[in-house]
Amino acid sequence: MARVIAVTSGKGGIGKSNFVLNVGICLAKMDQRVLLLDGDLGLSNLDILMGLMPQKSLDDVFRGKVPVDHIIVETDYKVRLLPASSGLVDWADLPEEKELDLVHRLMKVSGDADIILVDTSSGTSTHQIAFLSCLSEIILGSNDEPTSVTENYSLIKALKNAGYSGRVGLFSSMVPDYVSGHTLFKQLSTPAQRFLDMQADYMGPVCSDLCLDSDITERISVV
Numbered sequence: 363m364a365r366v367i368a369v370t371s372g373k374g375g376i377g378k379s380n381f382v383l384n385v386g387i388c389l390a391k392m393d394q395r396v397l398l399l400d401g402d403l404g405l406s407n408l409d410i411l412m413g414l415m416p417q418k419s420l421d422d423v424f425r426g427k428v429p430v431d432h433i434i435v436e437t438d439y440k441v442r443l444l445p446a447s448s449g450l451v452d453w454a455d456l457p458e459e460k461e462l463d464l465v466h467r468l469m470k471v472s473g474d475a476d477i478i479l480v481d482t483s484s485g486t487s488t489h490q491i492a493f494l495s496c497l498s499e500i501i502l503g504s505n506d507e508p509t510s511v512t513e514n515y516s517l518i519k520a521l522k523n524a525g526y527s528g529r530v531g532l533f534s535s536m537v538p539d540y541v542s543g544h545t546l547f548k549q550l551s552t553p554a555q556r557f558l559d560m561q562a563d564y565m566g567p568v569c570s571d572l573c574l575d576s577d578i579t580e581r582i583s584v585v
Contacts, residue, residue, distance in 0.1 A: 368499070371510070371514060372486060373513040374485075390440035390441045394477055398442070399468065399478060399479070430467040431470075480497075499528055499529045502530065502531070502562070503568075506546050518530065519558055522559075531562065531563045535568045537569055540567055
């Protein structure tokens with residue numbers, strides 16, 4: 363079975379989708395078979411970042427129109443995409459039976475992938491925690507805004523209360539340099555270890571880059 367990794371955060375706007383896309387592309391260049399799942403059903407954007415306009419999405423799967431393997435999109439980036447559709451109900455608001463059904467369908471198509479990266483919605487809702495708890499690997503993204511750090515701590519606490527025993531990684535997003543990235547990691551990992559007995563592994567920083575902002579704006583205007 364494929365290695366399924368969810369990338370999430372307690373607060374939105376920290377660059378999850380860019381992290382998922384670029385890590386996926388790097389893994390594909392290392393000859394890994396990568397499938398990206400746009401799990402942010404209310405605000406999907408992996409397709410936009412790749413300049414794609416999928417004809418079918420998870421909405422069609424939920425409505426029973428097509429099986430999940432029929433919506434997979436081959437891309438020029440050597441990764442495959444399971445697209446969502448902006449405006450759908452958020453993943454966290456899905457009925458539990460649909461959520462579990464999607465997980466089961468995903469496992470059926472995982473034989474054609476080595477790694478599945480799931481770009482989830484942000485937050486700490488009950489359904490979000492239930493979904494994350496099904497996976498053995500979670501990566502949290504955080505920037506240095508106090509609300510981002512606080513919400514991610516709340517997310518780790520919710521996972522702890524749910525009995526999560528898998529691996530938790532963390533990347534520092536939109537930081538000015540490597541030192542700032544590690545400092546941010548310690549701000550979150552130290553209290554998580556001390557008060558929650560939850561270990562987080564440092565995945566490294568994603569430093570701020572003005573070129574990325576302009577590229578995204580240009581991509582959105584083209585799509």
